[in-house]
Amino acid sequence: MTEILDRIASHLVGLRMPRALEALDHTVQQIEKGELSTLEAIEALLAEELTIREGRRIGVAMTTARLTPPKTLEGFDFTFQPSLDRDRIMALAELDFIDRAEVVHFLGPPDPDS
Template sequence: MSVSDRIRQSLLALHMARALETLDHTLARLEKGEISAIEAIDDLLAEELNLREGRRIGVALRTARLMPVKTLESFDFSFQPSLDRHRINALAQLEFINRAEVLHFLGPPDPTT
């Protein structure tokens, strides 16, 4: 059994799926002399760590049940035709701060709060 086969078995036994996926690419770079052995190990561990951290954050966000992020780009101005899209986008540039202007938003209170 070759060393690379033993590494594959070890990665599989350790449940390091992402490192296993990138092993061939990392070994190819190592054989070409693009990276050192320690850099290859670092690359494999970093790939696995990034995958696990991403999963952990995803689970935490789902568990927190946060509201989805809303942006001006996704806002449906046709739903509220009285809003002036150009004025809202200009306000989003925050130039009124540089001009030391005060900004007041008027309207009915939000009935959901």
């Protein structure tokens, strides 16, 4: 069986499927233990490779798009805007008002240019 595994590994290298190659030994062990059928094992190897490729593709697309980093409340500088009540903002971020069917209005100061 080692000869077959060596050929499969060689094929995975030739097909440029490094994640499937990494998962091969574990997948074979699962087959031997009866945890996976042959078709399930093939699907698992292909799914591993596809997951890595999709992640890489999305990463390249995000880099190419040159998007600004995502902004979160954890990264917000509340000292820059001292009129904001940090605790109240963080409580609203929990969205508990939705479960209580409460209406929330966000009002800011009027635009000085209008």
